Amino acid sequence: MIVYIIQRVMRMIPLLFLLSLVAFLIIQLPPGDYLTEHINALRASGRDVDEAEVERLMKQYALDRPMHVQYLTWIQNILFKGSFGQSFQWGRPVNEVIGDKMALTFLLAIFTTIFVWAISVPIGIYVSVRQYTFTDYLFTMIGFIGLAVPGFLLAMVVMYFSFAWFGLKVGGLFSPAFELEPWSIAKFQNMLTRIWVPVLILGIGGTAHIIRIMRATMLDELRKQYVTVARSKGLSEFAVLMNYPVRIAINPLISSLGFLLPWIISGGTVVEIVLNLPTAAVVLYRSLLSQDMFLAGSFILLVGTLALVGSLLADIALAAVDPRIRFGSVEEM
Amino acid sequence: MASNENGAGKQEVLLEIRDLKTHFALDEGTVRAVDGVDLDVRRKQVVGVVGESGCGKSMTAMSVMRLVPPPGQIVEGEIRFHRQFDDRADAKDIVDLAQFESNDRQLRDIRGNQISMVFQEPMTALSPVRTVGKQITEAILLHQDVNKTEARDIAIETLARVKMPNPEQRFDDYPFQLSGGMRQRAVIAMALACRPQLLIADEPTTALDVTTEAQILDLMRELQAESDMAILYITHNLGVVAEMAEEVVVMYLGKVVERCDVDSIFYNPKHPYTRGLLNSIPRLEDVLQDKREKLNAIEGMVPSPYQRLQGCAFHPRCPDFMPGVCDEAEPQLIQLEEGHAVRCHLYT
Numbered sequence: 252m253i254v255y256i257i258q259r260v261m262r263m264i265p266l267l268f269l270l271s272l273v274a275f276l277i278i279q280l281p282p283g284d285y286l287t288e289h290i291n292a293l294r295a296s297g298r299d300v301d302e303a304e305v306e307r308l309m310k311q312y313a314l315d316r317p318m319h320v321q322y323l324t325w326i327q328n329i330l331f332k333g334s335f336g337q338s339f340q341w342g343r344p345v346n347e348v349i350g351d352k353m354a355l356t357f358l359l360a361i362f363t364t365i366f367v368w369a370i371s372v373p374i375g376i377y378v379s380v381r382q383y384t385f386t387d388y389l390f391t392m393i394g395f396i397g398l399a400v401p402g403f404l405l406a407m408v409v410m411y412f413s414f415a416w417f418g419l420k421v422g423g424l425f426s427p428a429f430e431l432e433p434w435s436i437a438k439f440q441n442m443l444t445r446i447w448v449p450v451l452i453l454g455i456g457g458t459a460h461i462i463r464i465m466r467a468t469m470l471d472e473l474r475k476q477y478v479t480v481a482r483s484k485g486l487s488e489f490a491v492l493m494n495y496p497v498r499i500a501i502n503p504l505i506s507s508l509g510f511l512l513p514w515i516i517s518g519g520t521v522v523e524i525v526l527n528l529p530t531a532a533v534v535l536y537r538s539l540l541s542q543d544m545f546l547a548g549s550f551i552l553l554v555g556t557l558a559l560v561g562s563l564l565a566d567i568a569l570a571a572v573d574p575r576i577r578f579g580s581v582e583e584m
Numbered sequence: 585m586a587s588n589e590n591g592a593g594k595q596e597v598l599l600e601i602r603d604l605k606t607h608f609a610l611d612e613g614t615v616r617a618v619d620g621v622d623l624d625v626r627r628k629q630v631v632g633v634v635g636e637s638g639c640g641k642s643m644t645a646m647s648v649m650r651l652v653p654p655p656g657q658i659v660e661g662e663i664r665f666h667r668q669f670d671d672r673a674d675a676k677d678i679v680d681l682a683q684f685e686s687n688d689r690q691l692r693d694i695r696g697n698q699i700s701m702v703f704q705e706p707m708t709a710l711s712p713v714r715t716v717g718k719q720i721t722e723a724i725l726l727h728q729d730v731n732k733t734e735a736r737d738i739a740i741e742t743l744a745r746v747k748m749p750n751p752e753q754r755f756d757d758y759p760f761q762l763s764g765g766m767r768q769r770a771v772i773a774m775a776l777a778c779r780p781q782l783l784i785a786d787e788p789t790t791a792l793d794v795t796t797e798a799q800i801l802d803l804m805r806e807l808q809a810e811s812d813m814a815i816l817y818i819t820h821n822l823g824v825v826a827e828m829a830e831e832v833v834v835m836y837l838g839k840v841v842e843r844c845d846v847d848s849i850f851y852n853p854k855h856p857y858t859r860g861l862l863n864s865i866p867r868l869e870d871v872l873q874d875k876r877e878k879l880n881a882i883e884g885m886v887p888s889p890y891q892r893l894q895g896c897a898f899h900p901r902c903p904d905f906m907p908g909v910c911d912e913a914e915p916q917l918i919q920l921e922e923g924h925a926v927r928c929h930l931y932t
């Protein structure tokens with residue numbers, strides 16, 4: 252197991268390097284950079300630009316130097332100083348801008364996953380043992396509707412009805428009173444009363460997906476002989492299901508856990524914009540629009556890193572529940 | 585032939601199957617997998633069930649376990665199990681297994697406890713993600729009033745009984761760490777853990793190589809001899825029957841066509857189908873003496889399972905086919921002599 256983890260971590264290093272290259276290239280690809288744009292905009296509006304300040308920033312980020320030097324400067328700052336640079340748009344260090352948003356996004360991802368799993372895993376198991384019955388078709392239909400309806404539309408519908416019927420404004424994660432407050436237990440509680448809306452909307456699409464995966468893998472496993480053998484021991488049907496086919500059918504889901512965060516960020520952006528959530532996806536989107544290169548680059552790097560770490564954790568979790576991976580057995584059973 | 589034939593006359597009955605019909609209602613029609621089977625197993629007796637693939641021998645076994653996969657269903661018949669309790673030697677009760685729902689509590693108390701089963705494929709009979717020990721102790725904890733440590737001891741002891749090398753170590757192994765033969769030993773240990781009165785073995789050695797097969801057969805014979813267990817041994821291999829069984833039941837298309845002791849089946853077969861089966865075994869001396877070059881096969885094919893033949897189901901392939909008789913009336917199982925019954929018009 253330890254050997255497996257070490258191997259797995261070692262394999263991440265080149266990937267991380269490639270990831271940083273890609274993140275850097277992406278922020279360099281659009282012509283121009285934020286600083287030049289910014290100065291131009293200021294000059295165009297006839298305002299004075301502090302030449303010394305510009306000079307200082309140019310130097311700090313090596314913007315006047317060739318690309319590879321820029322990359323090295325950028326990555327060195329991250330690795331050795333823990334500094335992701337300055338967000339020009341926000342006028343604050345990237346670290347400050349990102350920290351809060353990332354935490355909220357993370358929270359949202361975790362809540363959404365719990366919601367999706369809590370609903371779809373039991374349903375997936377249930378419909379697999381009731382294949383081709385009315386309930387199976389019913390849940391399949393509901394699931395596909397959930398999958399087909401775009402999240403932002405659902406978000407708008409939910410917002411409309413909650414306002415029209417209950418007089419609730421469901422946008423945002425906090426009540427206005429708590430919006431700018433520092434974190435406290437009261438603020439957290441306030442968030443809990445509001446977070447269910449985005450969780451519900453983001454989760455519905457994922458639910459159908461997980462139900463289908465669970466149903467398909469369960470149907471595969473249910474056909475296998477060890478299930479009949481388990482029944483032949485006299486176990487109750489519930490015990491048979493939980494201890495045998497479910498134990499194996501859950502594995503693909505565990506391995507998909509690693510891609511949760513990228514999924515929330517890339518899939519939920521529109522929903523989060525509609526719902527006015529202060530999450531990472533929205534900030535990333537804006538930073539890309541305004542060529543806020545250090546912010547965007549850091550986001551891409553961070554999200555990518557988290558995806559890698561996520562899949563590492565998922566792999567370790569998978570190895571923990573599936574001995575075939577732990578012992579490196581390739582035999583198909 | 586099994587060596588432990590008790591001299592004390594006939595043993596009492598353990599399992600009586602009467603007119604068992606297990607049918608599969610499919611879109612294409614009804615498959616009569618088991619179509620009126622009568623079968624008895626007495627205590628400590630080894631009964632072999634032979635027949636081609638699709639003759640219903642496995643489904644007979646699955647019916648006794650009440651594990652017939654849907655849409656299969658027992659539509660008729662009785663499976664009377666004479667249950668005995670360890671603590672009261674004389675106290676017995678007779679339960680009809682066919683009357684329960686397949687997930688019934690009472691049925692599950694018997695399943696895996698007094699009747700257990702060893703399956704064909706040792707490779708897939710164990711869950712790959714749970715240790716061998718866990719899968720064995722599960723049944724022990726379910727049926728016996730013991731705690732986990734005691735269950736572990738029983739499991740290791742059972743593994744030792746099936747001659748698993750290093751049972752304590754193997755207990756914590758995963759199935760994929762064991763060889764095929766060891767896995768089948770683990771599966772047998774799983775079935776024996778609760779000391780069943782009836783063991784159903786559904787081709788337990790078919791998937792194994794010949795050497796391992798011989799070892800497992802030896803093992804099963806020894807286990808049967810040292811306990812009071814009866815075995816219903818299902819196989820298509822007549823050689824295995826000769827080695828294991830005291831009594832043999834030959835099945836064809838869901839019906840019992842001949843039933844007798846193991847010697848009669850080889851030296852005095854009555855039903856043309858049984859003769860055909862025996863005739864199709866290649867004999868080394870014939871080959872050496874150039875008496876025949878080709879294998880003898882039974883003419884024709886097993887009819888489509890959806891088709892229902894009038895008269896004897898075997899008549900299209902039968903060498904002794906009597907027109908006007910065999911394709912008209914269905915033959916009944918006739919008692920020819922003590923312990924030898926045959927379902928054929930030749931003997932009416």
